Amino acid sequence: MTPAKKPAAGASRNPKRDVSRDPKDYCIATIGSHSALQILKGARDEGVPNLAICKRGTEGVYKSFGVADEILIVDDWSEWDKKVEPELLKRNAIIIPHGSFISNMGHAKVQNMKAMYYGTKEILEWESNRTMERKWLLDADILMPRVFEKPEDIDCPVIVKFHGAGGGFGYFVVRNAEQFYEVKNRKYPEENDFTIQEYIIGVPLYIHYFFSPIIGELEIMSFDKRYESNADSIGRIKAEDQLAAKIHTSYTIVGNIPIVVRESMLPEFFAMGERVIAASRRLHNTTTGGKLTKGLFGPFCLETIVTRKLQTFVFEISARIVAGTNPFIEGSPYTALKYDVPMSTGRRIARDIKQAIEGGKLEKVLG
């Protein structure tokens, strides 16, 4: 590991926390995967030191692109408490959570982490719990696909989602209970933890938001759609060949493709983001006995399907940076309108942290 540029004193929680107003006394840290490249570059662009925590064998990427000030290598994520956390505390590091960070750490570990953490920790639990997530989004008056309690209730095309299925693997589409049991019993006889959701016919659209508690403003950063295997390749062969090959649709994510939306849809998208934030504060108050009011802030994403009637159905929320923001390391058409520098979501996070530090308001952005 290369030495810290400016290590802060003390091995436990650093006393400089929330005292120093110099961003150089802090460090933005993240796990090397998912959206780490833009998070690290964003920190550097904003003048905040950064640290990449890499599983051995992946560090070459972060060296090659030259975006990491420091790289800390671990052999296994179980080394986090003993090896990583002390280094984070020593550097006054602020962890930026992303999809790989959460799947590597798990929610319980995130809750107990002593290092500073950007975002509201409790919200990660809501988004991973389909019941809480649904309650939250419905409370925000968001249109969602219907959910069927049992296969016998299916009365329209549905998508069956197994919990914990990495990247949409194994999801299948059926139209009735008979088809459901045929696929389920043949392919997934052991799997009993699933959701049956109305299949919405339309185009997928992932809306990337950012809400800064420092300036109190909601921004739309960008939009993407996913490049999924094999859903995005099935159309390359004709229908009769698809049937002959007995292809089952899967949604394994491989990459992300930028999108610019019809401008007339923007007012509704802003309104949806505002309502989701407002509902998160209400829910936060009920789950924390009114003690905490931060709710959702920082980057988040509404994962939607837009129908031909231009109805926007949200099937999932990600309450953190999503990899769909990766095409916009140099900014998006939307951030180009607002900023005079290339503004990625990673950089926007770093700017929020920098402004919080300089304004003596760091607690406002920590979970």
Ligand code: ATP
């Ligand atoms: P994530 O990594 O975001 O948790 P996931 O693996 O849980 O993803 P989803 O994002 O839920 O998978 O869905 C995978 C694919 O299925 C996406 O292409 C999405 O567009 C499609 N999809 C999901 N729900 C629906 C729905 N209700 N109707 C139509 N398509 C859907």
